[in-house]
Amino acid sequence: MPPIAITPPAENETTTDLTTAGIKDALKKTAPSQLKSAALTDDITNLPPTPKTENGTETPLRELDASRLKCTYTTSPRPVPAAGSAEQASQRVCTDHMIQAHWTSSTGWQDPSLQPYGPLSLMPTASCLHYATECFEGMKLYRGYDGKLRLFRPELNCNRMLMSTNRIALPAFPPSELLKLIAALCATDGPKWLPRDNPGAFLYIRPTMIASDPALGVQRPNEALLFVILTCFPPMDHLPAGMNLLASHDDMCRAWPGGFGYAKVGANYGPSLLAQGEARSRGFHQILWLFGPDCAVTEAGASNFFVVWRSRAGVVQLVTAGLGDRIVLDGVTRRSVLELARGRLAAGEGYAGLERVEVVERTYTMQEVVEAAEEGRLIEAFAAGTAWFVAPVARIHFRGREFGVPMGKEGRMGEYTRVLKSWLRGIMWGVEGWEGHEWGHVVEEEE
Ligand SMILES: *Cc1c(COP(=O)(O)O)cnc(C)c1O
Numbered sequence: 486m487p488p489i490a491i492t493p494p495a496e497n498e499t500t501t502d503l504t505t506a507g508i509k510d511a512l513k514k515t516a517p518s519q520l521k522s523a524a525l526t527d528d529i530t531n532l533p534p535t536p537k538t539e540n541g542t543e544t545p546l547r548e549l550d551a552s553r554l555k556c557t558y559t560t561s562p563r564p565v566p567a568a569g570s571a572e573q574a575s576q577r578v579c580t581d582h583m584i585q586a587h588w589t590s591s592t593g594w595q596d597p598s599l600q601p602y603g604p605l606s607l608m609p610t611a612s613c614l615h616y617a618t619e620c621f622e623g624m625k626l627y628r629g630y631d632g633k634l635r636l637f638r639p640e641l642n643c644n645r646m647l648m649s650t651n652r653i654a655l656p657a658f659p660p661s662e663l664l665k666l667i668a669a670l671c672a673t674d675g676p677k678w679l680p681r682d683n684p685g686a687f688l689y690i691r692p693t694m695i696a697s698d699p700a701l702g703v704q705r706p707n708e709a710l711l712f713v714i715l716t717c718f719p720p721m722d723h724l725p726a727g728m729n730l731l732a733s734h735d736d737m738c739r740a741w742p743g744g745f746g747y748a749k750v751g752a753n754y755g756p757s758l759l760a761q762g763e764a765r766s767r768g769f770h771q772i773l774w775l776f777g778p779d780c781a782v783t784e785a786g787a788s789n790f791f792v793v794w795r796s797r798a799g800v801v802q803l804v805t806a807g808l809g810d811r812i813v814l815d816g817v818t819r820r821s822v823l824e825l826a827r828g829r830l831a832a833g834e835g836y837a838g839l840e841r842v843e844v845v846e847r848t849y850t851m852q853e854v855v856e857a858a859e860e861g862r863l864i865e866a867f868a869a870g871t872a873w874f875v876a877p878v879a880r881i882h883f884r885g886r887e888f889g890v891p892m893g894k895e896g897r898m899g900e901y902t903r904v905l906k907s908w909l910r911g912i913m914w915g916v917e918g919w920e921g922h923e924w925g926h927v928v929e930e931e932e
Pocket of ligand 1: 623749784786787788789814815816817818819869870871872
């Protein structure tokens with residue numbers, strides 16, 4: 486066999502960071518307006534050259550532009566399921582309309598459309614059906630107690646969606662344009678599907694991007710489809726007895742350093758459903774995902790996980806896994822819990838009779854949680870995410886041992902959990918006193 490020729494790296498070439506290089510390349514080709522956004526990349530140097538056409542001019546690829554939205558309204562409106570009905574809980578019912586936008590590597594983004602909700606047309610060779618070239622977001626549209634429709638910190642979801650598309654070689658877009666498209670869909674379907682006389686209700690928003698190339702080759706996609714749908718979704722946080730978690734076994738982990746656990750890509754979820762199904766059939770609500778031989782605590786299902794304990798030094802701490810290893814999702818609810826706790830629970834004397842807490846983001850292990858429980862130092866635990874909102878945890882099963890997590894009196898959730906949840910609830914649903922909070926993004930309704 487002839488020896489394999491290996492080209493030596495060019496003098497100035499860095500071969501260590503393929504992810505960053507790939508992301509820069511994708512941004513340059515799909516949304517150059519995002520290149521300078523400091524929030525997205527730490528280092529925007531050594532940009533690849535912009536692709537040139539045959540006559541030497543730069544290719545004019547079009548960016549996603551919400552102002553070019555074309556609307557086609559349904560002629561067969563769908564019935565709204567009754568609150569609390571099995572139909573509403575089925576998560577099968579979507580509203581009347583959806584958003585779509587197509588992208589190709591040669592033209593960029595085509596004009597987005599708002600159109601009647603319905604099936605997608607894909608070739609069986611479509612990349613997303615074979616290689617998990619799919620990512621998504623999960624948000625909610627809230628009908629407030631002040632009558633307004635609100636999104637909660639939606640710009641964070643749109644930024645995260647861009648990060649996720651970057652990670653799996655899907656095209657980039659200005660996150661503010663995605664937000665405008667989401668708001669347009671909410672303004673169209675919100676008034677009918679979230680009537681003003683039912684405050685406290687919500688719809689679930691699912692922005693999604695898939696690679697739609699009808700070519701089976703394993704390669705970076707040349708065609709993509711962005712779509713946004715609104716679905717009916719049951720409230721999942723009514724758990725008077727608290728959540729029961731089953732800690733993952735050592736034969737499975739959800740995410741690993743160098744992987745993509747920090748991105749909301751479909752590839753993270755399918756492989757976790759086997760364990761989740763097992764947990765459900767044994768009476769648990771979710772898997773508590775551990776990582777590594779030390780059993781570091783990461784997340785609870787598709788929610789971030791928090792514990793409140795008293796340290797051996799006697800300080801009350803709110804603890805959650807850090808984002809440094811990139812195996813935990815940077816949840817919008819997680820961030821908001823941390824920011825509210827730092828602003829309102831960590832300062833001064835504490836809040837309304839609650840002892841002051843120290844807010845800690847770090848790697849911590851199951852052993853530490855077990856010891857805190859055994860030594861009577863475990864105060865509360867909860868899961869936090871858009872779908873489950875803030876749900877208190879009552880019980881954890883860890884490799885053959887089961888231990889209880891304290892809840893509040895008379896089956897209520899613990900006080901730290903309750904206070905944090907009530908602040909978030911206030912902002913999301915425009916509860917009196919919270920209507921003007923900057924995290925609430927009011928959607929102007931079409932009358
Ligand atoms: C979506 C998700 C969360 C929660 O994120 P939010 O932005 O708060 O909804 C947490 N962990 C995982 C793995 C998720 O997919």
